[in-house]
Amino acid sequence: MSLLLNVDSLRKAYGQTKKEKTAVLEDVSFSLQCGEIVGLIGASGAGKSTVGRILASLEQQDAGTIWFDGCDLTDLTGKKRRVFAKDIQMIFQDPYGSLSSRMRISDLVEEPLLIQKSEKDPAKRRMRVEEALELVSLDPKKYAMRFPHELSGGERQRVGVARALVCRPKLIVCDEPTSMLDTSLRLELLVLLKKLNKQFGIAYLFITHDIALTKGFCQRLLVLYEGRIVDQGETDSVIEQPDHPFTIRLIEALKKLENSKGE
Numbered sequence: 528m529s530l531l532l533n534v535d536s537l538r539k540a541y542g543q544t545k546k547e548k549t550a551v552l553e554d555v556s557f558s559l560q561c562g563e564i565v566g567l568i569g570a571s572g573a574g575k576s577t578v579g580r581i582l583a584s585l586e587q588q589d590a591g592t593i594w595f596d597g598c599d600l601t602d603l604t605g606k607k608r609r610v611f612a613k614d615i616q617m618i619f620q621d622p623y624g625s626l627s628s629r630m631r632i633s634d635l636v637e638e639p640l641l642i643q644k645s646e647k648d649p650a651k652r653r654m655r656v657e658e659a660l661e662l663v664s665l666d667p668k669k670y671a672m673r674f675p676h677e678l679s680g681g682e683r684q685r686v687g688v689a690r691a692l693v694c695r696p697k698l699i700v701c702d703e704p705t706s707m708l709d710t711s712l713r714l715e716l717l718v719l720l721k722k723l724n725k726q727f728g729i730a731y732l733f734i735t736h737d738i739a740l741t742k743g744f745c746q747r748l749l750v751l752y753e754g755r756i757v758d759q760g761e762t763d764s765v766i767e768q769p770d771h772p773f774t775i776r777l778i779e780a781l782k783k784l785e786n787s788k789g790e
């Protein structure tokens with residue numbers, strides 16, 4: 528495997544004034560190999576989505592460097608940033624809220640290509656849209672002209688995946704994409720993501736609270752706590768032999784949550 532992403536000393540604070548500013552990410556460093564599936568876990572509010580949004584160019588870090596696929600993204604702006612932004616896509620937790628209700632499915636899947644200006648030919652764009660819909664098992668003939676409210680939750684989440692895929696990314700940040708789906712749909716989405724990982728070698732940074740889910744799905748886990756990655760390693764060893772005191776508490780809490788769900 529070769530290196531795809533290296534994040535070094537990432538910092539981010541929110542707040543308007545210096546006085547109000549609260550640091551969310553203090554010093555986040557980690558790396559990811561081509562085609563690797565890495566889970567990012569941490570308590571609620573730890574900054575997991577913030578890491579994802581920065582990688583997907585939806586937000587800017589305050590400090591730190593991001594090296595991606597042979598290029599230093601840290602200070603890239605404008606067109607150059609867009610070229611790399613298409614290689615890092617994001618799928619979101621909420622299949623209801625993340626799609627505009629007034630757009631048809633074909634337009635929703637085409638939108639990232641228009642934003643990134645990566646395919647100028649309308650006929651080729653249409654082909655890319657159809658290809659992406661087929662990859663997520665949504666028959667374009669049946670679904671392209673529908674609106675999001677005419678789809679089930681699982682189908683809507685697959686539209687989210689198609690929107691990411693249409694850009695042919697090398698990395699997808701998955702921000703709790705299964706948390707609003709029921710168990711069978713959750714499994715269906717994971718099977719789909721795994722298939723795309725195998726077929727195209729797409730790497731995932733998989734943000735989740737669901738420790739059980741990471742076991743069969745993520746090759747490695749990163750644990751975010753107080754603005755830093757405090758633990759990382761192969762999934763089974765992080766879960767079975769956690770190192771950092773916070774990881775021990777987090778794994779215990781998440782296991783308790785899992786057990787209470789099953790009661």
Ligand SMILES: Nc1ncnc2c1ncn2[C@@H]1O[C@H](COP(=O)(O)OP(=O)(O)OP(=O)(O)O)[C@@H](O)[C@H]1O
Nearest residue numbers: 541542551569570571572573574575576577578736
């Ligand atoms: N745009 C923003 N302005 C101000 N504060 C923000 C903003 N976005 C996030 N935050 C704050 O930053 C912290 C980290 O948020 P983030 O969404 O990254 O956490 P998270 O680990 O993904 O949480 P969860 O697991 O609950 O989704 C939170 O305290 C949140 O309130």
